[in-house]
Amino acid sequence: MDSDTILRLVREVPDHDGFPLVDDLHARFDALAAAHPDRVTVTRIGTSRLGEPLHSYRIGTGSHAAVIVGGVHPNEPIGSWTALHLAETMLGDDAEATALDVTWHIVPTIDPDGMRLNEAWFHDPYDRVFYSRHFYRPAPDSQVEWTFPNNHKSVYFDQVLPETLAFMRLIDDTEPELLVSLHNGEMGGVYYYLSEDLPDVIDVLHAVPRALGLPLDTGEPESPHLRELAPAVFAMDGVEEVHDYLEGLGVDPAEHIHGASSAAWALRHGALCMVAELPYWSHPDADDQTPTDESYADLLRRCADDLGGSGAELQRVLDAASPMLTIETPFLQGSRAFIPMLTATPETDRARAEREPADRMATVAERFGCEDLVRCFRLRYGGMLLRALEAETTAGTASAPLRRLRDDLAERYALWQAGAVTDAAPIPVGTLVGVQYGAILACASHVADPARASRPAMVATQRSGGA
Template sequence: MAPAASQSTPAPRDHAAADVPAALRPWIERVATVPHTDAYPGVDELLAGFRALATRYPERVGERRIGTSTLGEPLPCFTVRADSATDRAGADETDRGSAARTADGEAPPHYVVVGGVHPNEPVGAVTALHLATALCEDDALREHFGGVWDIVPCIDPDGARLNEGWFHSPADKRLYGRHFYRPPGDRQVEWTFPFAYRDAYFDRVLPETFALMRLIDATRPRFLTTLHNCEAGGVYYYLNRPSPELYPLLEAIPTAAGIPLATGEPEAAHAPRYAPSVYGCIDMRDAYDYLDSLGADPADEIAGASSAAYAEPYGTFYFVTEVPHWSHPEADDETPVRERHADVIRERAEGFRATGEVLGRLLDTAAPQLTLPTPFLAAVRDFVPSLTKIADLETSRAEGLPDRPATVSERYACRHSVHCFRVRVGGMLLRALGAEITAGTASPEVRACHTELLEVYAVWEAEAAPVTGDPLPIATLAGVQYAALLAAADHSMPGGAPAPEPADRT
């Protein structure tokens, strides 16, 4: 099955802020309401911020534990209630499987917001705390939605702590790569929900994933968003069902912030494209069929399903905003270029293959001498072989693409993705080798591999820097995510009440 996003020349962008109904424009104004910050909060700082809010607004905010991380850390969920009609005792029952009740006995709607599903994506930490603060301070916003907001600040604190080395200076690209961590595919919270399809079966649910399963089952949410961000380029979205009335607003929100849309090559070629930069959710059944069509073994490549799939039986509207750490002007340039679309895909495949060969050789050389089972080693043992597999898939995919020119944005997305994987996976291998040196357990072979990788990695860093683009203000990124999630939550509501104007907090 050829990818839906690549069957024809991309459609032109035809939405503008002027297309947004006046009743919805106040959501756009919310972009500018997030306070300035130069750093992302660490796990302890983030939870302290939520607990300070609960102390300041005890009648509005509650805290409960929904589970325990793999390393034994409590996983808190903070609940912001719309009004006193929501029974406080009932709110605490969500951890035991029954939703809170309003005064008339009906379960109120729940809006579930989950941060830290990928620990290298910290924009959502700022978004989540700002959302909770706004719901407490802005009566009109809280009353507009009604019901209960269940906010999990960080569902993977173990992984987030391994990224804190760059959180304090996120514009520093060198720091980012050398302190980067992302778990292997079968240890990522977002991709370890139960899954069974054809020859694939997954039930190795993580403790963190199980905590979210219980939360979703207890609340049966009207709206669910998991807070993600990408590395570079522009903004894009995932929705679990087509929502054409949202598309103009989803373009207008990043436009108001001066951030381009990501109109180039999609993150997942098998995801349906609803509009420029708006995609259907990544569905593992579609991924299975797609991999099968390219000659891969899907059952060997796929782990679990997503939170979107798990919430689907409850009729939940699922929504994701991906915002980039760094922005590049080519991210939304749909001008045709001389290169053919299939050729830029092949170029990307060769970039992945070359990266996999370098890292694979170093990992194979060092592996017999490695003594520490660090998270970084587990990650590179998963990601390094995947680079060659991705190269094979992309090469096969290119053979079935229509003969047409690539766009500037497609070429950019392909070239940037190679730099992204070099920096991320190379950085984690450096950390795995460096851990042996720090612990005093590094053999001469390990030290030699570390020295060689340092030299290669410095070249990769220099080559990646101009392609990555310019850093974006954290408040702007969180503002786009905040405004978009409110607009999507509003879309999930029955009826059509006008969006409330942002409260004056001066």
């Protein structure tokens, strides 16, 4: 499939109002299977922690296997529509399906339990304040994406979740040539992770958002250790590189690294792995390379102080509330994991700042990225802690001191909400799906290219942890 065809297809992706709820998403896939019994094979691959069946939908009979998994982080539902659109397209146009010569194994959501805890904002994903107030993200050791086995130097992890085991089983059974776990971010522009340095694929990854009017995110990368293959395209490095980077900063890697990723497991089978990270809201500063009058080192220190201060405020509330909490909700479990991270992360940023040249000025994009990360984490994890306290007030188990703590936190949270960026532009859901869909087609076209067998792979990373 050539790039012109891919760009035409992404422009044809329909728009949507919000995101499908879990039951609706499953019903839509089941309806596809019922309508095409000779072309869709449904396989149960496991069971969620709360007892929900996990299914993979096999579509096509191509000679190249691709695994596409949604809901790896349950607060990232753009992939729900992407998975459904991919399934519908491959079932609806024989010419396109035949051109790719791919057998698709699609999991609509691998963490339905976690996704249900975000459903309150799915009908209106454009309001960041409302989104954050009803936000849920599992603690790191409860995230499907980051609970694959890992054994590297000081880090050992084998607390594999049932959902992760199902994911592992699917990868091992299909031995895919392509793995795409469907992620998204929040604010800024589009960026990607790719396990191989593939100029032909990267050209399309750049062309797709440009064709849809979205900027690339060329500001502060998601993690400081990332290697850039091209603007807004990063090598999908594993925990080995993260470990060595943190060790070089004098930071204990065991405090920051736990399980490995789905890509680490799929690379054992030689898969090309790709992630397209998409924002709900765009902002012109995300792609502005104009230098500011603040050094990059000072920017890191300033934002580290802001983030650490916010983390300390939340930690004081959590510490005061903990003896009075009687309901062990996922919101409380997440708060106990993430709030200490807010106070620990600044240590790494301050160590980074010491290594930056004093005369290296931060760009507008870097400033926006660093500052918005502080806003994002305040809103996310302040909202989750509020949900944990409200579980008690709603159930009628909250003591008077706990109710006062809840009110105090709500007042502080309202100030953080007032500080949210107000000039960000919400992006149509169909446009976001188009970027993700186009990225999948670009990678699928690459793995299905007959000429690929005669070309050596340009490997961006090799992961050994996770055996």
